[in-house]
Amino acid sequence: MSADTTAATTDDVTLYDVDNPAPVIEPPRQRTKKTPRAPHKKGSNFEMYGWLFMRLSGIVLVVLVLGHLLIQLVLDGGVSKIGFAFVAGRWASPFWQAWDLIMLWLAMLHGGNGLRTIINDYAERDNTRFWLKMLLYTATAFTVLLGTLVIFTFDPNIR
Template identity: 50%
Template sequence: MTAIETSALKPADRPRRRGVNLEKWGWIYMRASGVVLIVLIFGHLFMNLMVGDGVKAIDFGFVGGKWADPFWQWWDVLMLWLALIHGANGMRTIVNDYTSPGVVQKVLKGALFAAAAVLIILGTLVVFTFEPCPVGAPADLLPSFCAA
């Protein structure tokens, strides 16, 4: 009987790569952010749809009142950041799966990064700079709940 020699290295004998394993941390992020997003989204839906008058109460005044509280500002910003990064990371995985390494893959990943960054910046600015009753605005343009 003849033994067949194999040149494949056993996992313990393979040289280990140095540095941060970004794929592993991306995988961990997707699981952790998914769990946190479930809590944030269901809390958001419960407060907006079940508490008070439900969906018919959601209007400009409702959002203005909700975002007057820093707790809800941070709740919504955390939900925004986690959802956008989670989605962009998922799309990055799809780009990796369906394109070969090269220029196209780099362009697609760059576009994903740019879109996520712009949306995160704009969304964060909207939440923290939202002012339903701006000072100096004409009284006829202000919502009814603002003091003229």
């Protein structure tokens, strides 16, 4: 093979040539009359703030979740030690209540924002997009409210 050959080679084997051309990359979809357009509100930066929230909450969640796993599974004796009494002892402290509350809220809002983005990207009809997002918002709000209620009203003396 000569040095001016433009085909990709591996150990003197030509990957692409006249008989074996490189794959063609399809151009992105063209916008049609049915393609939904995002409403452009002057001064609205919701998507930018959502993007920024995903990055920042992801960093904080890594710290919270790894700390949670390290403390519960490594330092406190492993999974066999986790039970009702363990949770009651942890949630007796406002620090651990706040830790778990922040982790719950950030995880649900982070996941909800990610699913909202997926719905916006893949749901083509406005009606479908609306109902999927309403279902997502309802499930997210229900989980956040129920989790918050459990954390703050947990009674270790329940029988």
